[in-house]
Amino acid sequence: MTRKNFIMTTKSGQIVRRVEALLAKMTVDEKVSQMVHTSAAIPRLGIPEYNWWNECLHGVARAGRATVFPQSIGMAASFDDALLYRIGTAISDEARVKFHQAGNLGNRGQYFGLTFWTPNINLFRDPRWDAVRKLTANARIDRPYGRGVDQRSAGQRCELP
Numbered sequence: 001m002t003r004k005n006f007i008m009t010t011k012s013g014q015i016v017r018r019v020e021a022l023l024a025k026m027t028v029d030e031k032v033s034q035m036v037h038t039s040a041a042i043p044r045l046g047i048p049e050y051n052w053w054n055e056c057l058h059g060v061a062r063a064g065r066a067t068v069f070p071q072s073i074g075m076a077a078s079f080d081d082a083l084l085y086r087i088g089t090a091i092s093d094e095a096r097v098k099f100h101q102a103g104n105l106g107n108r109g110q111y112f113g114l115t116f117w118t119p120n121i122n123l124f125r126d127p128r129w130d131a132v133r134k135l136t137a138n139a140r141i142d143r144p145y146g147r148g149v150d151q152r153s154a155g156q157r158c159e160l161p
Contacts, residue, residue: 026045030042030045038051039051050108051108053110053111056118058070058075059091062111063095063098066098072141085144085145085148090148091148118149
């Protein structure tokens with residue numbers, strides 16, 4: 001059975017109903033398997049494995065060649081919201097291309113998903129980021145950069161193959 005045969009993959013109907021339909025078909029073990037960054041495949045439902053550990057604070061990191069932008073403190077120093085949005089959009093575009101290329105090759109490994117940890121706003125609660133100076137920079141770029149990366153604000157959604 002292909003993914004297209006399931007109600008949750010149809011484009012008609014409300015997202016809430018589609019999510020509820022998917023959850024109703026999943027076992028407890030299957031639901032638990034989706035709660036870690038190395039989410040297991042659920043072949044009977046047409047769900048591929050997915051690794052949602054990725055970051056793109058100043059470019060698509062660790063997934064091969066990509067455009068590298070300045071660190072957040074440098075981007076924030078521009079005080080140019082339009083530029084920050086364009087940077088976020090460029091990163092999002094590269095990320096989606098890398099995601100589709102990797103998927104076409106069967107690579108669903110770490111750093112090739114579409115879930116990004118960026119920007120980190122509350123540094124004091126995330127031990128990976130110890131530079132307090134980045135706090136104000138990340139807070140400064142959050143809205144325009146985040147909207148660019150997300151692209152939902154522009155109504156541009158990436159259709160999965």
